[in-house]
Amino acid sequence: MRFVRFDGDSLGLLTDDGDGIVDLTDRLDLASSDPLVEYMEGDYDASEYAGEDADVSVGDVTLESPVRRPGKVIAAPLNYEKHIEEALSDRDIDLDEWFTIEDKGYFLKAPTSVIGPAEDIELPFSDRRVDHEVELAFVMGEDTKDVESEEAWDNIFGYTILLDISVRGEQDRSNRKSYDTFTVIGPCVVTGDEIDDPQNLQMSLSINGETRQDANTDDMVYTCADVVQYASLGATVEAGDVITTGTPQGVGPIEDGDDIHAEIEDIGEMDIGVVGRDLAFADVHIQKGGQE
Numbered sequence: 001m002r003f004v005r006f007d008g009d010s011l012g013l014l015t016d017d018g019d020g021i022v023d024l025t026d027r028l029d030l031a032s033s034d035p036l037v038e039y040m041e042g043d044y045d046a047s048e049y050a051g052e053d054a055d056v057s058v059g060d061v062t063l064e065s066p067v068r069r070p071g072k073v074i075a076a077p078l079n080y081e082k083h084i085e086e087a088l089s090d091r092d093i094d095l096d097e098w099f100t101i102e103d104k105g106y107f108l109k110a111p112t113s114v115i116g117p118a119e120d121i122e123l124p125f126s127d128r129r130v131d132h133e134v135e136l137a138f139v140m141g142e143d144t145k146d147v148e149s150e151e152a153w154d155n156i157f158g159y160t161i162l163l164d165i166s167v168r169g170e171q172d173r174s175n176r177k178s179y180d181t182f183t184v185i186g187p188c189v190v191t192g193d194e195i196d197d198p199q200n201l202q203m204s205l206s207i208n209g210e211t212r213q214d215a216n217t218d219d220m221v222y223t224c225a226d227v228v229q230y231a232s233l234g235a236t237v238e239a240g241d242v243i244t245t246g247t248p249q250g251v252g253p254i255e256d257g258d259d260i261h262a263e264i265e266d267i268g269e270m271d272i273g274v275v276g277r278d279l280a281f282a283d284v285h286i287q288k289g290g291q292e
Contacts, residue, residue: 010023011028022052067139070111071240082215101227117186122180122277134248153192159267161268184270214248260272
């Protein structure tokens, strides 16, 4: 099944042709502003509605991020060999020496950075490089802690596309990657039973029609389940948390007016615009206060 959130707080299933939506909101009596999480945590079964005719057309609604506000967005850095090589050769991408998730762990992105495919990416500064990164991500279906990698697959609800937008510079990753609109998720979440092998999916990203990233998830250093295992060590990964698995080679800057097209095999595709801002980072000054 392919779940979508649309028009704010409605949950639906995409039809087989991808053009229509079967509205589950009233059928399942979903009342939450985060209906996919409500669905996962409740005693619901949408499979009986999977073959029904569409209630609305995709073109007539606004597609949102499938999870409205994840409790955590957990991200794996440098998880593709060729991207590691790319980062080491371009110090604007990463100022660290080579390391693995096992060395430094994951990083967190602010839930407030999450948007859906109908919104634009907003560049926070006019004088800082901002890069695109397309990634396979997934939504956790149940609370998970201290799980072995082999068992982690069963706790994944479904897979989606995520754009991890990144300001380059010396700030901590969680700072540079947590600006508003910097985590684009969509257009749907595809349940695990619909994906033959999440470690063998072709993914691509183009800017204004020019392909920038084109790779397969079989190039990951650590699998989806490996990342879940590490993330769950001593910390509870909750239902509705989004985990993203790193980007392949080909990252590069985006600018005001760019059109981004992202696609992952068996999941879908989405188109996102980029808008700029006049504020220069060099002109930003933090006012220091204190008590007398």
